Amino acid sequence: MRFRFILFLLLIVSCAPGLKTLNQKKSYNSTGFAYLYNDFDFKEKIIKGKMNNSKMQISHQNLKIGTLLKIINPKNKKSIVLKNTKRIRYPEFYKILITQPVLDELNLNKELPVLEIIEIKKNKSFIAEKAKVFNEEKKIPSNAPVTSVKISNISKNKVTKSNNSKDLIFIHIASFYSKDTAEFLGQRIINEIEEFDSKKLKIKQIKNKETQVISGPYISINLLKNDYIKLKNFGFEELDILINE
Numbered sequence: 001m002r003f004r005f006i007l008f009l010l011l012i013v014s015c016a017p018g019l020k021t022l023n024q025k026k027s028y029n030s031t032g033f034a035y036l037y038n039d040f041d042f043k044e045k046i047i048k049g050k051m052n053n054s055k056m057q058i059s060h061q062n063l064k065i066g067t068l069l070k071i072i073n074p075k076n077k078k079s080i081v082l083k084n085t086k087r088i089r090y091p092e093f094y095k096i097l098i099t100q101p102v103l104d105e106l107n108l109n110k111e112l113p114v115l116e117i118i119e120i121k122k123n124k125s126f127i128a129e130k131a132k133v134f135n136e137e138k139k140i141p142s143n144a145p146v147t148s149v150k151i152s153n154i155s156k157n158k159v160t161k162s163n164n165s166k167d168l169i170f171i172h173i174a175s176f177y178s179k180d181t182a183e184f185l186g187q188r189i190i191n192e193i194e195e196f197d198s199k200k201l202k203i204k205q206i207k208n209k210e211t212q213v214i215s216g217p218y219i220s221i222n223l224l225k226n227d228y229i230k231l232k233n234f235g236f237e238e239l240d241i242l243i244n245e
Contacts, residue, residue, distance in 0.1 A: 049088030
């Protein structure tokens with residue numbers, strides 16, 4: 001009888017919803033949209049935790065508390081390093097939850113808060129006691145870790161500068177060595193995802209070494225969000241955002 005009770009308890013725990021912890025063997029690296037914290041969304045339970053909007057705080061719901069993250073604004077190359085202070089659940093479309101002072105420090109566009117997130121290993125580049133580092137850089141490190149997706153994303157393209165007044169946004173779905181494999185995946189997306197606009201899907205070859213599957217361009221978060229969610233539901237675990245490709 002006791003064994004049955006323990007088995008039943010284990011089943012309940014295993015089925016309970018919780019935050020997913022990402023694999024820590026490989027440094028986390030991703031590009032996407034930030035969710036700007038506000039008390040109204042906390043009260044409405046859109047955000048499942050409270051932050052201090054007068055302080056520089058960040059929350060990544062799938063990384064361990066205490067993880068050092070370098071957050072970069074790809075538009076102006078401003079960066080900041082902060083500890084992941086909490087694991088707060090927020091809408092999955094967004095990559096990270098930030099407070100207003102973080103947005104201000106990086107000069108992020110509130111309407112289009114695209115940023116790059118790189119996990120910093122404490123024994124490599126930064127001392128653990130220095131939880132906050134503010135600096136401006138001319139270049140994003142060339143040895144930034146590779147971003148992984150469910151279907152063989154083997155490489156990550158650098159964000160390039162543009163003089164356009166309006167940014168064009170793309171979803172970086174996956175990268176392959178083989179163009180045939182990229183085209184095969186593109187055809188699967190068109191055939192199997194309902195109402196996915198085939199005109200947005202592009203196969204882009206990079207210097208004969210890499211073939212990207214991307215979707216776009218989009219000129220606003222709302223236009224991008226529907227396709228992003230469709231692709232996530234299709235099975236991709238990580239999707240990156242590219243600007244002005």
